[in-house]
Amino acid sequence: MLAPVDRLRPLNDAPLRREGAWVLYWMVASRRAGWSFALDHALARARELGRPLLVLEALRLDHPHASARLHRFVLQGMADNARAFAGSPVGYLPFVEETPGQGRGLLRALADRACLVVTDDWPAYFLPRMQAAAAAALPVRLEAVDGVGLLPWRSVDRAFGRAVDFRRHLQRQLAPHLRVLPSPAPLSGLDLPPCPPLPDALRARWPAASDRRLSGQVTDLPVDQGVGPVAQEGGAGAARARWRRFRDEGLSRYDEERSHPDADASSGLSPWLHFGHLSVHELWADIAGREGWSPERLGPVTASKAGWWGLSASSEAFLDELVTWRELALNGAALLPDHDRYAGTPAWAQQTLAQHRADPRPHRYDLETLDRAQTHDPVWNAAQRQLRESGGMHNYLRMLWGKKVLEWVDDPATAFDILLHLNDRYALDGRDPNSTAGVGWVFGRYDRPWGPVRPIFGTVRYMSSENTVRKLRMGRYLARWG
Ligand SMILES: Cc1cc2nc3c(=O)[nH]c(=O)nc-3n(C[C@H](O)[C@H](O)[C@H](O)COP(=O)(O)OP(=O)(O)OC[C@H]3O[C@@H](n4cnc5c(N)ncnc54)[C@H](O)[C@@H]3O)c2cc1C
Structure with a gap:
């Protein structure tokens, strides 16, 4: 399925090249193999063009705050993705820099052979700058797909200053978006030509991450080793396990008890949401499905925290954080000048x-x-x-x-x-x-x-x-x- 129009944005005017060897999905934010509008879009483009899909997930050494902790978490996510793509015709290149700057030129080399490049739209950190530079330099069309929130963040044209106003806006605008979900399992039964092996010269210069790296070994990488790995594991598998535990044991207490540090009544999902190992759409679909939700249950627009979703009090309290507060922050990052100062x-x-x-x-x-x-x-x-x-x-x-x-x-x-x-x-x-x-x-x-x-x-x-x-x-x- 192509991305909904309000989630799709061309980043340059370069041409789409039908004769390219593959469609390239440059995965930078929605680092997962399902529940992703960007992956769905890249697959749909590949199908349209009758070309294979190649996914590039890269990890640089020089991003601000690069540390053993963050690297391990991202690598564990890559290992999950490698497993997910392995049984499918989609090519997956997990690339981890071993020396600073080693990744330079990789995107360009893959894009040189591509019909077009699809990437994730994300408003914060160094990503917008990196993507703007790529858009100007790439010889092919670069399309960005927003899959971060339930409401497409670019559909909002002003920065909200108060949660209550943003909540009112959501209550007015969200209904049609609650039924347009990305595919949970886009790789199953996929009818695409298999991705060819990458050229030798390319593999020699930019080899795929080794099994050792994908197992989370990071002690010899030149990143901040003072911020060491933690027990929490990255990746879609760990994210889902955490969600299920919270859903079954914590969610019903969330409304009442989440502020108590001893209560263990909040989800702890923010790291996986941040790295895109977990999608808000998956959480929403699970909650809605379990509570037998249908659009007729939506209440009147009151801007109140409770009573609009038509769900249990705990689920509504959780969604107020996961959707209202998280997407308000997204709105600020996108539109508030100096949001990080x-x-x-x-x-x-x-x-x-x-x-x-x-x-x-x-x-x-x-x-x-x-x-x-x-x-x-x-x-x-x-x-x-x-x-x-x-x-x-x-x-x-x-x-x-x-x-x-x-x-x-x-x-x-x-x-x-x-x-x-x-x-x-x-x-x-x-x-x-x-x-x-x-x-x-x-x-x-x-x-x-x-x-x-x-x-x-x-x-x-x-x-x-x-x-x-x-x-x-x-x-x-x-x-x-x-
Ligand atoms: C000083 C300060 C710094 C913060 N830094 C971060 C940060 O770096 N990253 C981060 O994700 N959150 C940050 N928050 C917001 C909030 O504290 C965390 O999102 C929350 O504690 C994550 O825990 P959880 O996953 O158990 O949340 P839950 O209570 O289970 O909520 C579910 C999800 O809703 C979202 N959410 C919850 N509370 C907020 C909030 N107040 N604002 C925006 N979204 C929210 C998160 O995505 C969270 O994972 C910060 C808050 C403060 C006051």
Whole structure:
């Protein structure tokens, strides 16, 4: 199936070449072999042209925050993809740089023989720049397909400042998109010519990742080895296992208990969603199918968190995070100028923080002390340790973690950069639209002024570790990470 028109965007004016050897799918964001509009689109183009499909999934050494942790997670995803494509006529080239710059020229070499190139549309990190450069340089048509959210993110033409307004927009626009889903298993029964072996010279210069790499061996790669691998495994298989466990054991408690660090009632799916190992469409289809959902169940547009989807309270609470908040972040990454800088936070927040910039700060810390979790605050240190050691942090604590850095660092713009750096360096789900939205939230983005006016914060929402400990069940959490 070709991609829906509101998810498809040509990135250049170069021609489509019918005589090419293959259709090339340059997989950069939806790193999976099913539930993917981009893969469906590439397959449909290959069928139209009667040509094989070749999939390139590459991993560079020089991307910002490249580390043993991130590499291992992506490689495990590639191993899953290699298994999925192995039994099909689709060619799959998992390429991992062994030395910096080794991958240079690979896309061009494959595109030189291609009818056209299909890729994923993704609004954040270095991907838009990389794809714009590729679009200008490639000799063939480059088409980008958006499969990130339930609502095509390019169908929205303004940046929303509040979740309630975006939720209202979703409730007005989402209905037709809820029934247009990518194929769960596009490789089964596929009628395509088999992909020919790649030319020897090409394979010699850009060999496919070895089995050793695909098993997640990364200790000898020149990436940040100070950020080591974690137990959590990358790939569609691990993602699905995690989803099923959460669906069967956590989802019914999500609405009530997700804020308690001891409750284990949130999904933990953000790393797989970030790397595209898991699709929001698959989650939506599973939830809707299990609850016997049909479009007639959609409620009136109220912009309220509950009551629109026509699902159980827990599923609606989960979808409000997975769809409203995640896609609001996507909207910000696509359309909010400076979404990844302090300059992109709301004017009212910058103004009140500037007024309180010179307030006395009883505790002040630099990046290194924060990085090492060596502050006076045991709750903050526990959260930072969890981030460093496990590659994740509990959602509620992530908010507190951010607010404290705003309090302890003299200049809000520096505090913003420190938070984004720590988040993106250590978190498996970092470098995402949610990363800049989450850090921005600490500084008032998607929020409103709160009284009373407080030192340092002015009217930006304040949070305290003492209140957090009083309000939440977190004894076991602190015993583990404290
Ligand atoms: C300072 C700060 C930094 C953050 N950095 C990131 C980040 O780098 N990557 C990231 O994915 N999220 C980030 N978040 C948002 C949120 O904390 C995480 O998405 C959530 O904790 C992930 O855990 P989960 O998968 O168990 O979420 P669940 O509660 O199970 O939610 C399901 C999914 O919904 C989405 N979601 C949930 N909460 C939010 C939210 N507040 N905003 C946007 N989407 C949300 C995520 O994709 C998540 O996986 C940040 C929040 C803050 C305050």
